Amino acid sequence: AQSVTQLDSQVPVFEEAPVELRCNYSSSVSVYLFWYVQYPNQGLQLLLKYLSGSTLVESINGFEAEFNKSQTSFHLRKPSVHISDTAEYFCAVSKGGSNYKLTFGKGTLLTVNP
Amino acid sequence: GAGVSQSPRYKVAKRGQDVALRCDPISGHVSLFWYQQALGQGPEFLTYFQNEAQLDKSGLPSDRFFAERPEGSVSTLKIQRTQQEDSAVYLCASSLGLADEQFFGPGTRLTVL
Numbered sequence: 001a002q003s004v005t006q007l008d009s010q011v012p013v014f015e016e017a018p019v020e021l022r023c024n025y026s027s028s029v030s031v032y033l034f035w036y037v038q039y040p041n042q043g044l045q046l047l048l049k050y051l052s053g054s055t056l057v058e059s060i061n062g063f064e065a066e067f068n069k070s071q072t073s074f075h076l077r078k079p080s081v082h083i084s085d086t087a088e089y090f091c092a093v094s095k096g097g098s099n100y101k102l103t104f105g106k107g108t109l110l111t112v113n114p
Numbered sequence: 115g116a117g118v119s120q121s122p123r124y125k126v127a128k129r130g131q132d133v134a135l136r137c138d139p140i141s142g143h144v145s146l147f148w149y150q151q152a153l154g155q156g157p158e159f160l161t162y163f164q165n166e167a168q169l170d171k172s173g174l175p176s177d178r179f180f181a182e183r184p185e186g187s188v189s190t191l192k193i194q195r196t197q198q199e200d201s202a203v204y205l206c207a208s209s210l211g212l213a214d215e216q217f218f219g220p221g222t223r224l225t226v227l
Binding site: 044102 | 118156170205209216218
C-alpha cells in the first residue's frame, strides 16, 4: 500500500518570496505522483504530475516539482509566489500503471501575505 | 455541463437518517470515482466505476455505504443510518479512462447531527 506525508500543514509566506511544499511517499512498487490544488470554495484541480521520463515537471503557472526516487520525495516549489497562489495543496500517489485510487496527503495550506 | 457537478452542495442529516448524494460526471467520461474527505484530512478513495460496473469498492467504510451508476453516467452514493463519523466532504471525480486525469467536482459537505 502507498502512503503520503506532507510535512507542513500550513506555510505562510510573503508575496514574491520562494516557497517549497514538502511531500514524501512510501511504496513498495513504482508510482505516479501528483500535486492537486484547491482554491477557496472550489474543487480539486490537477496542478502537475509525474508519470515517467524527466524527473522535473512544471505547471503552467510557474510551479515545479522534482521526483527524487532515492529520497522518495516529490517537493513542490515556486521561485516567486503571488497572493493568488493562496490555496490548499495536496500531494497524491497512485500505483504505477494504473492511474486511479489516488492516495492523498493531508494537505498544506499555503497563505501568501502582501 | 463543463465540469463535474454534485448535489446537494450541503446536507445536514440527523443521526440514523439515510442520505443520497448525486454526481454528474463530465459527458463521455467512462471512469467515475468517489472520495471521502474528513475535516483536516486529504481525500480518501471510496469506490470506482467504469461505465456502470463498480470495479473497486475496497474503500467503502462499512456496509451502510452503497454506490451505483446504473446507466454509466450519473452516480449516487447512498449512506444508510448515518452516524456522526460520516460527517465529511464527499468528492466525485471523473476521467475519460482509467489512466487519464481525474476531474473533481466541488463536493457535498455532509453534516450528521
